[in-house]
Amino acid sequence: DAKTTQPPSMDCAEGRAANLPCNHSTISGNEYVYWYRQIHSQGPQYIIHGLKNNETNEMASLIITEDRKSSTLILPHATLRDTAVYYCIVRENSGGSNYKLTFGKGTLLTVNP
Amino acid sequence: SAVISQKPSRDICQRGTSLTIQCQVDSQVTMMFWYRQQPGQSLTLIATANQGSEATYESGFVIDKFPISRPNLTFSTLTVSNMSPEDSSIYLCSVEGSGTNYNEQFFGPGTRLTVL
Numbered sequence: 335d336a337k338t339t340q341p342p343s344m345d346c347a348e349g350r351a352a353n354l355p356c357n358h359s360t361i362s363g364n365e366y367v368y369w370y371r372q373i374h375s376q377g378p379q380y381i382i383h384g385l386k387n388n389e390t391n392e393m394a395s396l397i398i399t400e401d402r403k404s405s406t407l408i409l410p411h412a413t414l415r416d417t418a419v420y421y422c423i424v425r426e427n428s429g430g431s432n433y434k435l436t437f438g439k440g441t442l443l444t445v446n447p
Numbered sequence: 448s449a450v451i452s453q454k455p456s457r458d459i460c461q462r463g464t465s466l467t468i469q470c471q472v473d474s475q476v477t478m479m480f481w482y483r484q485q486p487g488q489s490l491t492l493i494a495t496a497n498q499g500s501e502a503t504y505e506s507g508f509v510i511d512k513f514p515i516s517r518p519n520l521t522f523s524t525l526t527v528s529n530m531s532p533e534d535s536s537i538y539l540c541s542v543e544g545s546g547t548n549y550n551e552q553f554f555g556p557g558t559r560l561t562v563l
Binding site: 375376379380383427436438440 | 553
């Protein structure tokens with residue numbers, strides 16, 4: 335079972351920031367928070383991951399609370415092409431069976447013109 | 448990053464037949480994964496395939512139904528055997544990245560299977 339909880343859907347206006355929340359209250363100390371997205375009819379795409387510090391890359395920013403029980407993915411300037419299902423996943427990085435990604439239902443983000 | 452291709456991209460099959468899906472990666476990778484995505488659902492891991500060893504199947508998936516081959520470090524196949532309409536899904540392969548992409552998984556475009 336997925337160890338994360340996400341809202342089923344969100345809307346965002348084009349050009350505005352999209353803030354996608356995720357709850358992972360049972361996360362363990364050696365588990366990372368990963369975000370993937372799946373655009374319609376495509377395979378999932380990696381976005382970002384982090385352990386406890388906030389992370390930023392060319393796609394998004396990841397804000398993790400100090401207690402690590404929740405996080406927020408931020409798309410700073412959403413475009414129509416960002417419309418997708420966004421998955422928040424917790425996973426260890428120690429190899430072996432821990433490579434497995436357990437997908438929940440995700441959040442369908444719809445970016446509106 | 449790894450570039451992954453899958454064949455076929457889609458197929459329509461008759462009940463009781465089998466279909467083999469191919470996954471090709473543009474670089475050598477240790478671990479390959481096969482997922483299933485049923486209509487309107489999220490992804491579920493079927494099995495992990497390492498080159499030179501038997502695939503490891505997740506609960507609810509068995510080798511007789513989903514035999515997997517992994518003949519080398521860039522290729523794998525998944526067969527969906529004795530198909531029924533309940534097998535209608537998108538089947539995706541993925542690989543773990545390497546180097547600076549070590550903690551990322553890269554996914555193929557998927558094979559959309561419809562069983563009549």
